[in-house]
Amino acid sequence: MSEPIWLTIARELQAIAQTGLTFTQDRFDKLRYERLRELAAQLVAEGASIQVDKVLDLMRGENGYATPKVDVRGAAFVDGRVLMVRELSDGLWTLPAAGRT
Numbered sequence: 001m002s003e004p005i006w007l008t009i010a011r012e013l014q015a016i017a018q019t020g021l022t023f024t025q026d027r028f029d030k031l032r033y034e035r036l037r038e039l040a041a042q043l044v045a046e047g048a049s050i051q052v053d054k055v056l057d058l059m060r061g062e063n064g065y066a067t068p069k070v071d072v073r074g075a076a077f078v079d080g081r082v083l084m085v086r087e088l089s090d091g092l093w094t095l096p097a098a099g100r101t
Contacts, residue, residue: 006047013040014059015066022064073097 017037024030041059045052073095076083084093 004047006043010040010043010047013037013043014062018059018062018064018066071097 013036017033017040020033020036021030024033037059038056041052041056044050044055048055075095083096085096086092087094
């Protein structure tokens with residue numbers, strides 16, 4: 001099952017904006033990339049029937065070169081117990097990760 005076209009377009013717009021904001025030195029380009037991110041947030045908000053400010057806040061939290069986020073986790077058992085680690089981001093317990101993005 002594929003995602004809706006509005007979400008595919010919004011993801012690509014967000015990635016272009018995020019990458020552009022990472023590398024631009026020009027203040028006018030920065031304004032253009034910020035506007036592109038706002039348009040992506042509006043598209044997601046309309047398609048998902050949620051507030052644009054919430055989407056924009058999430059998008060603003062992403063920085064750096066836009067790449068897929070991959071997280072690999074594994075379970076380690078010793079004497080009937082499982083190894084858990086505390087996440088730095090939220091303080092909750094989870095399985096250990098092999099790599100973080």
